[in-house]
Amino acid sequence: MKTPLKNLLHKSALAGVFSLLCASPFAAQVEDTSNAQITDRIIVKYKQGAKIGQAARLAPETVDKASRRAGHKMRHLRRMATGAQVMRLEGRKNKAELEAIISRLKQDPDVEYAEPDLMMKAMAVPNDPSYYDQWHYFESTGGLNLPAAWDTTQGEGVVVAVIDTGFLPHADLTANLLPGYDMISDTDVSVDGDGRDSDATDPGDWYTNTYCGDPRYPEADSSWHGTHVAGTIAAVTNNNMGVAGVASKAKIVPVRVLGRCGGYTSDIADGIIWSAGGSVSGVPTNANPAQVLNLSLGGSGSCATTTQNAINTARSLGATVVVAAGNSARNARRYTPASCSGVITVAATDRSGGRAYYSNYGNVVDVAAPGGETNVVSSDGVLSTLNSGNTVAGTDSYAYYPGTSMATPHVAGAAALIYSVNPNVTPDQVESILTSTARSFPSSCSRCGSGIVDAAAAVAAASN
Structure with a gap:
């Protein structure tokens, strides 16, 4: 049975x-786009003790210096409420390019941190x-x-x-x-x-x-x-x-x-x-x-x-x-x-x-x-x-x-x-x-x- x-x-x-x-x-959530072009913006925070970090707006010569160090031409967009500066690159960069740019920017002793300004999306x-x-x-x-x-x-x-x-x-x-x-x-x-x-x-x-x-x-x-x-x-x-x-x-x-x-x-x-x-x-x-x-x-x-x-x-x-x-x-x-x-x-x-x-x-x-x-x-x-x-x-x-x-x-x-x-x-x-x-x-x-x-x-x- x-x-x-x-x-x-x-x-x-x-x-x-x-x-x-x-x-x-x-x-x-942050977009997972490791193999694609991610962003055309970088956030750079200069140390508060440095003269650059106290400026309300970056001087043209400061932006030029940062561009030469980054190996890419950048344009200053604005100062954030946190005191960091938002910079725009000429075109979107992929993950590897961004890592290289950020690594070079961090070599500046006046830089507290640098990171990509990532695009967010609705989950x-x-x-x-x-x-x-x-x-x-x-x-x-x-x-x-x-x-x-x-x-x-x-x-x-x-x-x-x-x-x-x-x-x-x-x-x-x-x-x-x-x-x-x-x-x-x-x-x-x-x-x-x-x-x-x-x-x-x-x-x-x-x-x-x-x-x-x-x-x-x-x-x-x-x-x-x-x-x-x-x-x-x-x-x-x-x-x-x-x-x-x-x-x-x-x-x-x-x-x-x-x-x-x-x-x-x-x-x-x-x-x-x-x-x-x-x-x-x-x-x-x-x-x-x-x-x-x-x-x-x-x-x-x-x-x-x-x-x-x-x-x-x-x-x-x-x-x-x-x-x-x-x-x-x-x-x-x-x-x-x-x-x-x-x-x-x-x-x-x-x-x-x-x-x-x-x-x-x-x-x-x-x-x-x-x-x-x-x-x-x-x-x-x-x-x-x-x-x-x-x-x-x-x-x-x-x-x-x-x-x-x-x-x-x-x-x-x-x-x-x-x-x-x-x-x-x-x-x-x-x-x-x-x-x-x-x-x-x-x-x-x-x-x-x-x-x-x-x-x-x-x-x-x-x-x-």
């Missing part, structure tokens, strides 16, 4: 629904009202370092398969959804009254009266889990609505494999193969093969041959498979697909950048990402798209959820950003980029992989 895999999100830890509004100012920060409640994207301690990555890419041209409970047509998500498939073959699990078909809509996974045979969970409301995961990956962004997605210009193929009580290994394996463009008997070929597969699901036990073979097929088709480590605070090698070969296994960190109390760990874990915690403060969870319905679908909403289920789509989204800047990258290369560019844990996270995924560093490495 097949054993259903349980959804990794602890239903008992689900947070309530929130509506959040806040301002959305733009932050500034790619979304205008979505609740973006600033998505701490897991931008906070320096526990976040994914996304804004700097967004200056380069938002995931254009990439398809991500969310192999989960299906989807709901959330207004903050619909524009990024592609046709998916319902792979659930058992009508008792599917809830929708039929078997496999092209409708991946989530009818709800609620149950009552220990229906699933686990006395720890005598009942549970519908989780709308797949909609939450999909929103983290690719919620529509810069639409003045709700939240932002990690790879907001990527597209989502929803593949429904989890229903009431979970989902069978056999259905999940077929979903993995179909998502990547492989052939599944009786099912039309996926017209939009995914480069990245997100599996925020799992169960206890070692990796089954069926699951491993499906993963191998997906990888042979060029897909990167990202999976959750699990929420049992135990060694992830005891769980599947976390222990399978060829996957990127993701642990969850809290807002402080340490291991979330529930997260699995161990040598099979590759990286970590924000999964959050809601046991003390709800807003310390991961905010994404959801639905207000307790059983059947209600109205669009947003909610904070915790879990390695929530950490995994952060990594899948970062993988989509990598594919966007380097479409020919291989699954092994994606894993190598993510693990080698991950930043060190700011708080304790023993055996949580190489670090917290750094989206900006990963995109930069993939671009090079």
Whole structure:
């Protein structure tokens, strides 16, 4: 008898629904243009003790002397409030030229410092009202370092398969959804009254009266889990609505494999193969093969041959498979697909950048990402798209959820950003980029992989 895999999100830890509004100012960052022409201005500060440093405006002979020392003709523009002088070069210079000019200017004993007058730009920060409640994207301690990555890419041209409970047509998500498939073959699990078909809509996974045979969970409301995961990956962004997605210009193929009580290994394996463009008997070929597969699901036990073979097929088709480590605070090698070969296994960190109390760990874990915690403060969870319905679908909403289920789509989204800047990258290369560019844990996270995924560093490495 097949054993259903349980959804990794602890239903008992689900947070309530929130509506959040806040301002959305733009932050500034220095342009990374090391190989391009950067600026035509230099800031020179003369020492206060020198006669030159006390002048309100530089004398022509002083500017001429500085030009000869710099090896480039300069023109004085103005004195700054700091007492430094702004000088303009004849044309923009690249990094090497500027370093040489500044080095020569610093040889003047009257110069306190010299530096390029760099051009700033608005960082790619979304205008979505609740973006600033998505701490897991931008906070320096526990976040994914996304804004700097967004200056380069938002995931254009990439398809991500969310192999989960299906989807709901959330207004903050619909524009990024592609046709998916319902792979659930058992009508008792599917809830929708039929078997496999092209409708991946989530009818709800609620149950009552220990229906699933686990006395720890005598009942549970519908989780709308797949909609939450999909929103983290690719919620529509810069639409003045709700939240932002990690790879907001990527597209989502929803593949429904989890229903009431979970989902069978056999259905999940077929979903993995179909998502990547492989052939599944009786099912039309996926017209939009995914480069990245997100599996925020799992169960206890070692990796089954069926699951491993499906993963191998997906990888042979060029897909990167990202999976959750699990929420049992135990060694992830005891769980599947976390222990399978060829996957990127993701642990969850809290807002402080340490291991979330529930997260699995161990040598099979590759990286970590924000999964959050809601046991003390709800807003310390991961905010994404959801639905207000307790059983059947209600109205669009947003909610904070915790879990390695929530950490995994952060990594899948970062993988989509990598594919966007380097479409020919291989699954092994994606894993190598993510693990080698991950930043060190700011708080304790023993055996949580190489670090917290750094989206900006990963995109930069993939671009090079």
